[in-house]
Amino acid sequence: MDKRAAIPVALPRENPTQSYWQLEPDEIADLRLTNSLPDKADVVIIGSGITGAAVAFNLLSSGARDVVMLEARQACSGATGRNGGHTKAASYRSFLAHQKEYGTAMAAKIARMELANVRAVHAFAREHGIECDSTQLDTVDVVYEAAQWELDQIAVKAMQDAMPGDDASNYKLHSPEDMRNKFFCGRGGDEGVSGGVSYEAGSLSAYKFGIGVLKLCLAKGLNLQTNTPALNLEKLEGGGGWKVETPRGAIRAGKVVLATNAYTARVWNRFQGVIVPLRGNVTAQRPGLNMPKDGLPATYSFVYEGGYDYMIQRPKGSKFEGDIVIGGALAKAPEEGLGEYGTTDDSAVNDVIMKCLNETLPKYFGDNWGADDPEGRIRKAWSGIMGFSPDGFPFVGEVPGEKDLWISSSFQGHGMVLCWMCARALVAMMEGGDEKELDVWFPEIFKINEERLKLTFKGRLS
Template identity: 75%
Template sequence: MDQRASIPVTLPRDNPTRSYWQLEPDKIADVRSTDSLPEKAEVIIIGSGITGAAMAFNLLETGTRDIVMLEARQACSGATGRNGGHTKAASYLSFPEHEKQHGTAMAVKIARLELANIRAVHAFAREHGIECDSHPCDTVDVVYDAARWQFNQRAVKTMQDAMPDDDASVYAVHSAEEVRSKFFCGRGGDEGVYGGLSYEAGSLNSYQFAIGVLKLCLEKGLNLQTNTPALNLEKVGGGWKVETTRGSIEARKVILATNGYTASIWEKFQGVIVPLRGHVTAQRPGLNIPSDRLAGSYSFFSEKGYDYMIQRPKGSKFEGDIVIGGALSKAVADGLEEYGTADDTILNEDIIKALEGSLPRYFGDNSGRDHPDGRIRNAWTGIMGYSPDGFPFVGEVPGEKDLWVSTSFQGHGMVLCWMCARALTTMINGNPGENEELNSWFPEVYRITEGRLSLTFKGRLRN
């Protein structure tokens, strides 16, 4: 893993695999608010995914003006526009370790933030009329390994003992037979189902959500500069200069919303925020699966890893399609070569083959014959960012005044980014009263520190 983590992180590549969500890019995909790059700005945000969009919106709402956003490729062309469409926390999986390492209060705070993030994203889409197929729903974790099933049940009990009567600890436990009858898994396919857990979650088109937030920001005066990679970052006077392919721009503050690509801009993150390439497919459902049969979302847990799945809701484009990703453990050496790569232009054929066979494997006869047009509609990759301790980095880079980051979301950006952006906005604005309130809900372990930057990456901790 040391060798993979040491691979120099590159800028986003040209001609990435085409994300299902971007088969028809939005009209702002290539927007440049001004023909030339401004010489100066108050704030530069690098990255136009959900973190960059949320940061721009929050800062504009709290009075900051003259914000320039730089995006290396098209708007929202990174991880946000390439994920599996989940807003799903599965907080119970990490709760025991968080409690062991950081105490019960911190573990509870993390679980509450994740659920609050899910609810906030869907509420924002609803409040602002963002058409992104927002679908709050339950999810089910289907378990195919005896040891993992025992662990999952213990983890849920640990969480519920620590935070009884809390929304974040509400889980329903399902027997193997109930999983087969209620969630249609196993019949005629993989019979090794041990049980399942269901809980609050959701799904959405995160590309359209982030694009919707960016449009709100453009109306408020955001200067968006797409297809403008940031090449270098250096201190100048009382601020920062960002060198791009189209010239340089200076600002008092710079915010890195760059997730797995962060080390390509600020070398101190090399080996600390490690890219990991993920794979996702969009599949036409088997003929036995009607478009409204799978009302919630799914994850399928085996001994070594998991796959995750949503079905596109009624009224959406490609209604009924099943979006399923994961299968990292199906690659050579459990997917070791996917670590350290920032190349989303190609596919790992072993992983794609495993995903292609996933629906008959999980649903068996309940899936039915393939659609006449074939099973796979689209397959693509995206780059996630992982840290040594499994937590995001949020805050001001130690020793670098007014260089701020909200990055490294462990493949769970849709349940972390929104609230982390809210926290970072409070830190940047520096209101003492708001900072005191922030400490009541924002996990201290997410804050960037010199100690965390010195940790050694050993692989992803949450699986």
């Protein structure tokens, strides 16, 4: 892992695989609001995914002006526009580890924030009329490993004991019979289902959501500059602000925000080996002919020894209604996916992982899958780059020792339940908000500090 983490982080590739969500790029995909870059800005945000968009929205909503956003490729073309479409916390799966390492109060705070993030994203889409196929429905984790099922039951009880009556601990356990009859798994295919856990979650097109937030920001005065990578940061003389270099010239910025997730070390080298890229692989598949015509009752994760796959079904009324989007299978690659760490190459996919994803749905759904669609099972396959930290938490706050250099990055492939609230917390910090008020809901262990930057990356923890 040391060798993989040490691979120099590169800029986003110019020819990425085409994401299912971006089959029709939005009208602002290649927007440069002004023909030339401004000489200066109060704030430069690097990255136009959900984090960059959320930071911009919060800044502009609280009165900030002269905000410039730089994006290396098309708008929202990184992890946000390439993920699996899940808004799903699965907090119980990390609760015991968090409780042991950081205490019950912190473990509960993380769980509450994750659920709050899921709800906030869908509420924001409703409030602002963002058409992103936002759907709130339960999810179910289908557990195939007996030992994992025992641990999951212990974790759910621990959460419910620690957080009685709290929505964030509202989980329901399901028997193998439930999984067969209610969730259509474990009959005529992979029948080794030990049990299941269902809870509140949702799905959406994160690309359309991110684009929708960017459009709100443009209406508030954001200067979006796509296809303009940040190549280097340099402190301005006199101790105030930064020079941001791009292929189109430089901008002098009072503050810089790194909303760069897996690519952060390319912009600021101190994060090399600290925020480590990991390539994820995803497919969109047409459902089998025996699948329920009214759609599945939940989104899914399929949890097996060493890993998991994650899956949503496209909701009624959406384009490609009924399509199944499934990603994961990292553990099924050679050396449990070691070769996917350290790469920022989303111009290709991992063939071994893709073969697993392409073959797995008939095994999970068995007789309920039936024959493939006459047009073929696979509609689209693509990859995306996630960012991981040594302790499994994002880095949020002002970079230690670097005045006015701010960051909200490294979301462990868990961005849709972390990015929105982390952006809100970051803007509160940038504006000098009350830390005690922030600490009521924001986990202190997400804040960046010197100790965390010195940790050694050993592999993903989530």
